[in-house]
Amino acid sequence: MIVDLSRRNFLGLMGVGVTGTILASCLKKAYSVSTEASSLIVSKFGALKPDPKGILDLPAGLQYKILSVAGETMDDGLLVPNHHDGMGAFAGENGTTILVRNHELSPIQIPNNLAAEIPQYDPLCPGCTTTLIIDRDRNLQQHYLSLAGTNRNCSGGVTTWNSWISCEEEIATPYAPPGYSLEEVLPYWGKVSKKHGYNFEVPVKGKIAQPKPLKAMGRFRHEAIAIDPKTGYIYQTEDRNNSCFYRFRPQEAGNLSAGGILEAMVIKEMPTVDTGLNFPLNEAQSIDWVKIEDVDPEHDSLRYEAQAKGGAIFRRGEGMCYADGEFYFTCTNGGQAGVGQIFRYNPTQETVELFLESPGIETLDYPDNLTLAPFGDLIVCEDGRGEQRLIGVTPEGESYQFARNALNNSEFAGVCFAPDGKTMFVNIYSPGMTLAIYGL
Numbered sequence: 541m542i543v544d545l546s547r548r549n550f551l552g553l554m555g556v557g558v559t560g561t562i563l564a565s566c567l568k569k570a571y572s573v574s575t576e577a578s579s580l581i582v583s584k585f586g587a588l589k590p591d592p593k594g595i596l597d598l599p600a601g602l603q604y605k606i607l608s609v610a611g612e613t614m615d616d617g618l619l620v621p622n623h624h625d626g627m628g629a630f631a632g633e634n635g636t637t638i639l640v641r642n643h644e645l646s647p648i649q650i651p652n653n654l655a656a657e658i659p660q661y662d663p664l665c666p667g668c669t670t671t672l673i674i675d676r677d678r679n680l681q682q683h684y685l686s687l688a689g690t691n692r693n694c695s696g697g698v699t700t701w702n703s704w705i706s707c708e709e710e711i712a713t714p715y716a717p718p719g720y721s722l723e724e725v726l727p728y729w730g731k732v733s734k735k736h737g738y739n740f741e742v743p744v745k746g747k748i749a750q751p752k753p754l755k756a757m758g759r760f761r762h763e764a765i766a767i768d769p770k771t772g773y774i775y776q777t778e779d780r781n782n783s784c785f786y787r788f789r790p791q792e793a794g795n796l797s798a799g800g801i802l803e804a805m806v807i808k809e810m811p812t813v814d815t816g817l818n819f820p821l822n823e824a825q826s827i828d829w830v831k832i833e834d835v836d837p838e839h840d841s842l843r844y845e846a847q848a849k850g851g852a853i854f855r856r857g858e859g860m861c862y863a864d865g866e867f868y869f870t871c872t873n874g875g876q877a878g879v880g881q882i883f884r885y886n887p888t889q890e891t892v893e894l895f896l897e898s899p900g901i902e903t904l905d906y907p908d909n910l911t912l913a914p915f916g917d918l919i920v921c922e923d924g925r926g927e928q929r930l931i932g933v934t935p936e937g938e939s940y941q942f943a944r945n946a947l948n949n950s951e952f953a954g955v956c957f958a959p960d961g962k963t964m965f966v967n968i969y970s971p972g973m974t975l976a977i978y979g980l
Contacts, residue, residue, distance in 0.1 A: 580903055583932055583940035584915075590946065595975075597944040602979050607680050607965075608641075608672055610972035616684040616747070618654075621645060621668060624967035624974055626695030626764065626909060627954030628704045630744045635676035637958045638744050639965060640686060640704035641974065642693035643668050646712075647731040652689065660689025661751035662734045667693045669706050669742050669749075678963060678976045687749045691736040694779065695859060695909055695953075697765035700772070701794040704742040705754075707762035709779055711737035711840045718839060737761060737840070739776075741796060756799040757788050758835050760842045764860040764909070766867055768887055775885070777857030777869050782814075784846040785854055785869070785885075785892075787829055803829035804846035805885075807892065812847050815894070816855030816874035816881070822937075824891035827852075852892075855881070859909035859921065868895065868918060870907040875899075880907040882918070882933065896937045903939050904931055909953050914961035921952035921966070928952055930966065943977065 585599035596604050610622040621643040630638040645666040652666040667690035673682040687693075687706055694709035712732045716722045722730045737760055738753035763777040772793045776786040790800040807813055808826045830849040832842060847853065855874035860867060867885045874881035875897040882904075884895040898904035905924030913919050918933040919942060928951050930943040945952060945968060954967040954974075964977040 581934075581938050581940045583942060585942065588941055588944055595947050596977075597946045598977065599942075602977060604978075605678050605976045606973055607674060607678070607976055608670075608683055608974040610970075614670065614683045614685065618685050620670065620683065620972070621666070622972045623649075623970055624972035625693065625953045625969065626697075626707070627956055627965065627967060627974070628696065628698040629956040629958055629965060630698065630702060630704075631959040632673055632744075635960075636681065637674045637963070637965075639672040639674065639956075639974070640706075640742055640744065641670050641672065641954060641967065642696060642706055643670065643972070644692050644694050644709065644969075646692045646710060648727040654685075654688055658685070658688055659748055659750050661740070661753065662689045662691065662732055662736070664731060664733050665689050665691040665736070667691045667708065667710075669693060669704065671742075671744075672974065674958075674965075674976070678978065685748055686746075687740055687742045687751060689751055690740060691732060694762070695764040696739070697767065697860070699741075699794075700767050700769050702744050704744065705765050705774075705796075706740050706742055707765065707776075708736050708738055708740075709761050709763060711735075711759065711761055713838075735759065735836075735838075739765065739796075752797060754796045755836045756802065757796065758786060758802050758832065758842055759837060760840065763858045764869070766860045766862045766869075768862065768867075770865075771887070773887070775860065775867055775869075777854075777860050778843060779856050779858055779872075780843060781855055781873070782843065782847070782853050783855075783857045784843045784851045785857060786832075786846075802832040802835045804832060804843075804849070804851035805892065806830055806850040807852045810852070811850030812853065814853045814855075815883070816853070816871060817876065819874075819881075819894050819897075821894050821897055824886070824889070824893045827885075827890050827892050854883070859907065859911075861911050861918070863912040863918070868910060868912075870910055870920065872906045872908060872923065879924070880904045882907060882910070882920070896933060896939070901926065904933075905929075907931070908951060909955055911955050911957065913964070914957060919955050919964070921955050923951035923953075930955065 625642040625644040669687040671686040692710040774788040785805040792798040856872040860869035882896040908923040909921040928945040
């Protein structure tokens with residue numbers, strides 16, 4: 541079912557309890573000259589046009605369709621959860637696209653009301669993923685629950701063997717952290733029945749995953765993962781103001797449950813450096829890796845082991861993508877202005893460099909999820925303090941506005957492209973909705 545918000549009362553939806561084709565001609569158009577006001581340029585797609593429906597502002601020639609909105613009834617009889625977050629796209633049968641979508645929900649927001657017979661990691665936690673099947677005409681064919689009982693499923697990443705890794709951005713435990721009573725740390729701790737802070741694998745096909753925490757990948761506030769197709773190594777970001785950047789070397793390719801080795805990045809000439817301040821721009825730094833011994837700590841201490849061994853500090857590592865042999869990852873509030881950075885890691889040369897640092901919110905405001913577009917640019921979701929945009933970043937590091945949330949100030953998330961490159965999918969976080977963006 542495709543929801544056309546021009547034909548329904550969207551304000552009623554906001555009270556739900558759980559809380560492209562990119563034209564070939566467009567791809568050949570040149571960028572305009574940079575403005576003096578900021579590093580923003582007018583993109584090859586042109587300036588944004590106001591959306592008469594008040595949902596999504598896009599350049600002329602691009603259109604969108606709303607696929608799935610929080611509160612709708614899915615094919616399994618359950619309601620679409622709110623807080624649409626990270627998302628991956630996979631090739632399905634007969635030209636369909638399969639989307640696996642995170643829902644960043646925790647017990648302090650809503651209770652878990654799922655039936656006991658549904659496989660769940662922690663029956664007290666409402667975090668989950670849902671799976672959507674989209675036909676070649678961008679119509680929703682099916683949607684259903686595909687992972688349950690997790691806590692704040694934020695981002696994740698696609699694997700090279702056709703599955704989705706959903707990451708928990710929460711390290712809550714049934715017990716209090718050191719030096720606190722349980723009463724002092726409620727409601728964040730104590731409202732769970734198991735330790736959290738893990739990754740979970742979700743098969744693309746099949747109705748619902750048997751939830752198994754991938755403990756060898758580390759217990760911390762996970763954000764995103766991306767896989768090097770050449771080595772099978774998995775890189776991970778951590779959403780903390782003093783986070784680290786991690787590499788997981790699986791014991792068996794395609795079998796993460798078999799374990800592996802977890803490591804943290806060290807910048808050789810700057811051990812334990814805080815990359816969020818006074819870090820050189822566009823200067824490749826040689827890096828090394830240190831092994832993490834306590835991958836499943838009782839408390840939120842994994843990054844401290846890494847930093848004690850020289851691990852570099854990043855200011856809220858978030859979205860990450862693989863792009864032509866390199867990895868790009870965002871740091872939401874890094875930089876002198878404190879509004880965001882994008883780093884580039886080269887696994888062949890074993891270097892990392894600061895690719896882009898935002899001088900102010902006009903250029904890039906709290907970058908989060910990102911992906912590589914078929915036309916060669918990065919598309920970055922903002923989770924800023926004002927209006928929210930999709931920002932394009934060229935290979936030269938120039939940025940432009942690709943879209944704007946005209947509905948509210950909720951962040952964009954989960955940006956990804958259909959396998960044929962003709963449709964961009966993206967979420968508005970809350971009230972949760974998934975959109976397809978395409979050109980005519």
